[in-house]
Amino acid sequence: MSSHDQMTTNRRQFLWLAGLTGVSAASLSLLNFVIGDHNEETRTRNAEGTATAEAEQSSSEHDHTPTSNTSAASTPSAESAEDMDALHEAGVKSFPAATEGLGGQPLAPVMDGNVKVFNLEASVVSWEYAPGQYAEAFAYNGVVPGPEIRVTEGDQVRVVLTNNLPESTVIHFHGLMLPNSMDGVPFITQPPIKPGETFTYEFTARPGNAGSHMYHSHHNAAEQVTKGLLGAFIVEPADPSTRPAFDREYTIILNDGPIGGYTLNGKSFPATQPLTAKLGERVLVRFMNEGLMIHPMHLHGMPMTVIANDGYLLPQPYMLDTLNIAPGQRIDVLIDATELGVWAFHCHILSHAESRHGMFGMVTVLIVEE
Amino acid sequence: MSSHDQMTTNRRQFLWLAGLTGVSAASLSLLNFVIGDHNEETRTRNAEGTATAEAEQSSSEHDHTPTSNTSAASTPSAESAEDMDALHEAGVKSFPAATEGLGGQPLAPVMDGNVKVFNLEASVVSWEYAPGQYAEAFAYNGVVPGPEIRVTEGDQVRVVLTNNLPESTVIHFHGLMLPNSMDGVPFITQPPIKPGETFTYEFTARPGNAGSHMYHSHHNAAEQVTKGLLGAFIVEPADPSTRPAFDREYTIILNDGPIGGYTLNGKSFPATQPLTAKLGERVLVRFMNEGLMIHPMHLHGMPMTVIANDGYLLPQPYMLDTLNIAPGQRIDVLIDATELGVWAFHCHILSHAESRHGMFGMVTVLIVEE
């Protein structure tokens, strides 16, 4: 096949995906074809998709068994190249696939005088992290990630948490500077909030503390956070001119826990949402790692400029195309959308992004269109 | 419960812990109550605390089993929220718990003319890494980490190692610039030091090589270092004005080996030691990773400013609150103790810091008091 034919094929594919720009995943799901068969395939892929330290292990056993024989044997699987490719194609064609529930949407505060009040309820839900794939999640307001809390430096903030989980919990505001009593560490700054209890956190969004932060459980946290008790807590600068300008922004929360394995904003490919931009726009991406593993996120086609660590602006931004982010870190990058097309954007620990049956987990795309 | 009640509770807790400031872990142990019952609980918690790549795996199996059922089932464990909370509380209340042995204390040199002589003996000891929890360790001078060696640029240094281990060993001075013959790599720069033998390392602390370095075994090192043959080797600048000033300093050596699993300076929470500072002080923390895994250390309440990598000052320091450090790295940070209270300070790979039975492993606190 010549590269010219290829460009044509690609152009069709590009137009197909470009049409998605700005459309919600829900309506996009209507585009999916042969949905029944597709779900079968999805289920197959996601059986590997629900990778965790455990599943990664078994997938390692599958993918990495050292071989010492000297014969050029064929691949470990008996399936034909056509069968394998069909599974890969079905996954891509179904992207972005419709699933119930969308986390990380802005939570509108209720005003109590000059206090911005954010009401949260923690409960157990069944979360669809990939088409037809459900897991028991611990969720804030029923979604994973929890709703985005966004305030401005100087705001008076109140977060009221009602615990409807079967176990105690607390909220730690990860990255925020606040009174020690509001730090959310059981038996050091507060008692745990027992099932059925409500607890009120109150503090001021400290000037100088602008940036990309998080809120999550700090009780039985290895389990509660990876099961979904996490969300973005973004503090806008009082003076926008103190931070770099951008045309649009996205937050990508990484997780590698029991609900969906390797996920971006609570969903596993093909249920992840594409990032979109118009040619020439500057896009801010806020990466937040709420998992237990590092994830080097690789953007195809154009570089990223790192501007902030844990909310703090770097004295000198620097460029890269593969951003390694560790648990607890938040890293802000700017992307100049200079290249037209549909660009893969995924974790480069390849076993977090693809199996023999296709892409899954920490995979999305950046779509740049005219 | 209102946040006002909470502040009161927290204030009591704060005063209780603030009283610890500057007091040794040994005397603090006298504060522990119901020590017998407590040890029972500690033993339980540390059964999970002795996490290694292996234990982490099994804990992953425990924490991360993907669930595909759609029922909002209760938590995997049958224990009540009260039972779980009681174990968490006992751990925190016993902090800092008394244990035998304290590593990383300064080793006074013996002067031989103008040569600073440091005498080390490597031997097998039983190390108490958490209350009532012992493991076989390979130790320098009986402690884990080994004693801190601290010299000044230009010093003549002699380190005399006597090997009383059942296997050969050597010392590599990790980060130091010295004659190749003193580099401590078996069969490349020296033969291994056999059981019963003594070997002498001699070199000058090279001007320009100031900073946070390490000494550790370089023979069967994956086993010998993680079992305890490691220590801090700090080179002070000849001219202190060439490095940032600070009011007090701490060294935190991370390890994730067979003795205690995830440890800070050879101890697992609640046996770790708190960092303390007076309000307004500037604290230098020297992080050193002697383990086999990365550890993103997260400080609550206030940021850290990174000033040096592997001893070398950064041309431009930068701020963060979650510092990812990889095996072999040393990273120096400054903390301005501007926030009063007891601030959790832990690895944010949450399975290295907390289980369903409470905090363990890589957890301590920074206590900032008036």
Place this chain on the structure above:
Amino acid sequence: MSSHDQMTTNRRQFLWLAGLTGVSAASLSLLNFVIGDHNEETRTRNAEGTATAEAEQSSSEHDHTPTSNTSAASTPSAESAEDMDALHEAGVKSFPAATEGLGGQPLAPVMDGNVKVFNLEASVVSWEYAPGQYAEAFAYNGVVPGPEIRVTEGDQVRVVLTNNLPESTVIHFHGLMLPNSMDGVPFITQPPIKPGETFTYEFTARPGNAGSHMYHSHHNAAEQVTKGLLGAFIVEPADPSTRPAFDREYTIILNDGPIGGYTLNGKSFPATQPLTAKLGERVLVRFMNEGLMIHPMHLHGMPMTVIANDGYLLPQPYMLDTLNIAPGQRIDVLIDATELGVWAFHCHILSHAESRHGMFGMVTVLIVEE
């Protein structure tokens, strides 16, 4: 043994290794003695050397079993210190050991007018990653890593891939800015290249995109890349004065897949190749991570200066001696060869570099001679 005796011993060892400078691994193999016995030992060591996420696990079980007994027991193995040391010595003495095949050598382009044409064939081969140790690899032009592709900003580039694998594949040019249709992502930018098919990639080496990049499979990539479908793609600056000067350069591609476990340029110690430099030279090392794990590479004896991430020059270089590199990243460092001797250079996740039976995997040396 006194340090003076030691310096003598070391001097002999140094001269022995220094003699290797610039000599090919093939001819060096003639220096190996007792090759039969040696292969036995190598086989033993590399049984542990073929570590993967899976093997690392079992080695963790071996190295890290927590012990809670309080007796100062001897080492887990019954072998004597002498037996252990003999295995370590044999490994070092056989370094650099001869093996069939050497990857990463420059691929001369065929000129088609002003287009530089690079012809690649993907096929299954048996790859000798350590003496007497073979694994089934997926290789470009029969070698792992694939041949180095090197062009200059502004060059017209054509890469023609013929797929003789039993499964489909594609090439992604990791780090390059090119037309979306040339990005190599199945079903997004092109259909997979089926067994027996040939596909042509064509693009311009974009000005501003100079630096250390990679090419590798992007189909069933967790398996295909770790099995060997990877190589360096280096873009020289049109104006050399825009990048730091150096006297010689090396590329070190890290991998941790099924072929050889932990490898540097497709080989496991003692089959890795030494880096050599004359005293006073400035050496550029291009690190590229094609594996699934981070690898903190530690150079003994002298620091490294980090100058570029993913090909992009840093606004301010910084110094370190332990460089942590994550999957997908490329990091360029400069080393001023100021210290005479044979300096170990290895991954500081020690289980990737040494077992009880000696060094293996991600270990080489930097030899600095007069």
